[in-house]
Amino acid sequence: MTSAAEMHLLALRDFPQVESGDDLAGFTVAALRRDDLQLRPDDVLVFAQKIVSKAEGRQIDVATVLPSEQARELAHTVRKDPRLVELILRESRRIVRAAPDVLIVEHRLGLIMANAGIDQSNVAGPEGQCALLLPLDPDASARRLRERVAALTGCTVAVIISDSFGRPWRVGTVGVAIGCAGCAATLDLRGQADLFGRPLRVTIVAHADEIASAASILMGQASEARPVILVRGLPARAPHRPAAALLRPSGEDLFR
Amino acid sequence: MTSAAEMHLLALRDFPQVESGDDLAGFTVAALRRDDLQLRPDDVLVFAQKIVSKAEGRQIDVATVLPSEQARELAHTVRKDPRLVELILRESRRIVRAAPDVLIVEHRLGLIMANAGIDQSNVAGPEGQCALLLPLDPDASARRLRERVAALTGCTVAVIISDSFGRPWRVGTVGVAIGCAGCAATLDLRGQADLFGRPLRVTIVAHADEIASAASILMGQASEARPVILVRGLPARAPHRPAAALLRPSGEDLFR
Numbered sequence: 001m002t003s004a005a006e007m008h009l010l011a012l013r014d015f016p017q018v019e020s021g022d023d024l025a026g027f028t029v030a031a032l033r034r035d036d037l038q039l040r041p042d043d044v045l046v047f048a049q050k051i052v053s054k055a056e057g058r059q060i061d062v063a064t065v066l067p068s069e070q071a072r073e074l075a076h077t078v079r080k081d082p083r084l085v086e087l088i089l090r091e092s093r094r095i096v097r098a099a100p101d102v103l104i105v106e107h108r109l110g111l112i113m114a115n116a117g118i119d120q121s122n123v124a125g126p127e128g129q130c131a132l133l134l135p136l137d138p139d140a141s142a143r144r145l146r147e148r149v150a151a152l153t154g155c156t157v158a159v160i161i162s163d164s165f166g167r168p169w170r171v172g173t174v175g176v177a178i179g180c181a182g183c184a185a186t187l188d189l190r191g192q193a194d195l196f197g198r199p200l201r202v203t204i205v206a207h208a209d210e211i212a213s214a215a216s217i218l219m220g221q222a223s224e225a226r227p228v229i230l231v232r233g234l235p236a237r238a239p240h241r242p243a244a245a246l247l248r249p250s251g252e253d254l255f256r
Numbered sequence: 257m258t259s260a261a262e263m264h265l266l267a268l269r270d271f272p273q274v275e276s277g278d279d280l281a282g283f284t285v286a287a288l289r290r291d292d293l294q295l296r297p298d299d300v301l302v303f304a305q306k307i308v309s310k311a312e313g314r315q316i317d318v319a320t321v322l323p324s325e326q327a328r329e330l331a332h333t334v335r336k337d338p339r340l341v342e343l344i345l346r347e348s349r350r351i352v353r354a355a356p357d358v359l360i361v362e363h364r365l366g367l368i369m370a371n372a373g374i375d376q377s378n379v380a381g382p383e384g385q386c387a388l389l390l391p392l393d394p395d396a397s398a399r400r401l402r403e404r405v406a407a408l409t410g411c412t413v414a415v416i417i418s419d420s421f422g423r424p425w426r427v428g429t430v431g432v433a434i435g436c437a438g439c440a441a442t443l444d445l446r447g448q449a450d451l452f453g454r455p456l457r458v459t460i461v462a463h464a465d466e467i468a469s470a471a472s473i474l475m476g477q478a479s480e481a482r483p484v485i486l487v488r489g490l491p492a493r494a495p496h497r498p499a500a501a502l503l504r505p506s507g508e509d510l511f512r
Binding site for chain 2: 005006007008009010011097099102104111112164167168169170171172173174175176186187204205206207209210211213214216217218220226234235245246247248253254255256
């Protein structure tokens with residue numbers, strides 16, 4: 001007989017606009033209190049990358065960026081603003097694919113992603129003038145958020161920082177975890193048995209990516225966006241691993 | 257002020273072992289009734305591919321397969337059973353990558369995936385003797401399940417058929433939708449505005465993949481597997497699209 005398994009996701013209501021230096025954990029705790037929600041130790045809070053970057057002051061005025069010769073040439077190929085391409089190159093270790101309207105890079109964090117994760121939507125100011133970079137170290141951001149929420153509430157929950165990634169081969173974006181603290185970013189099932197007692201073939205599950213995708217369903221992308229999601233009832237109890245564990249080493253990768 | 261948004265996922269308890277010819281919709285309705293659960297029109301039922309394939313009789317005895325010369329050579333490269341490789345080739349349009357322990361193909365359905373989705377875990381019989389192929393047409397399977405559930409309950413819900421896929425660049429598998437009926441496999445946000453009233457840059461969301469990933473968290477991979485998940489409270493109301501809409505046309509793909 002299988003045990004009951006239920007999971008609940010809840011978007012925090014009326015989360016304020018976030019600006020550089022804001023206390024995201026404080027905003028979160030205030031939003032929870034407004035709705036009479038008490039955190040539990042097995043809860044996960046999923047934060048949209050965008051508000052973490054904003055709170056950490058990762059906004060850049062594109063007008064201040066001087067594009068290099070390489071950025072200008074690449075901008076011509078990919079049909080993007082050379083100043084934006086300059087920012088993308090500064091954030092990246094190398095270019096994975098460049099084509100009209102597509103620039104996929106290896107971010108210095110190891111993430112393979114479009115435009116080094118630099119976003120110009122949902123950013124204040126005239127269109128195209130401001131760019132928002134990823135947090136400097138999203139696993140560290142997740143750890144800090146986790147500690148600050150614990151300090152404010154007495155409850156130590158898990159924290160995931162999510163972003164939306166496109167994929168090769170499949171249409172559309174899905175939520176992925178770029179930061180993770182207090183939670184297993186990957187679940188290693190090696191040693192577990194299948195329904196008939198044999199070792200499982202699929203042995204590693206991208207647990208934090210699946211949580212980020214689930215949260216993304218409620219977050220939305222548009223003007224109604226809800227940037228913080230409370231996830232309750234996760235069945236997995238597994239060793240904590242940061243989101244860095246989700247990065248495939250380039251030596252094991254057949255597609256870069 | 258943002259409206260409340262909550263989503264609830266529930267694994268159906270004590271789902272029986274499925275065999276060829278079984279009535280999955282009937283099993284599902286019986287499991288719902290055991291737990292006093294009433295379906296609602298906005299619900300989504302997510303079925304693990306494995307039980308759909310079993311019910312559709314897609315199990316094959318590997319001992320009956322005669323490998324071709326091509327399968328034998330490829331089996332040497334990828335270090336797999338030549339008979340399994342023969343089955344993979346029969347299910348595929350072409351090979352995308354072959355390396356030791358890795359065989360990624362374009363399935364005849366258009367899915368780019370490892371081993372053409374052929375699974376040898378959680379299948380009855382001696383180890384390695386039985387292989388389970390994908391459903392012949394998972395979108396059609398989803399439509400049939402949806403119709404049969406509606407006939408049994410009077411309630412027309414959405415149905416997603418999920419599988420676990422590895423990804424280039426990232427470690428671990430995530431749930432994806434290989435079949436979808438009565439639901440938007442992709443959400444097209446073109447025309448919607450961001451928080452500051454400008455057009456959104458990320459315009460297509462892989463909605464059914466995110467739902468499949470969320471369901472996968474509760475399903476598990478091992479002996480406790482729960483193959484049917486009820487998802488309640490999805491915020492999106494959007495035109496229905498089959499899972500085929502999630503397949504990136506090869507002409508737009510930079511990675512195959």
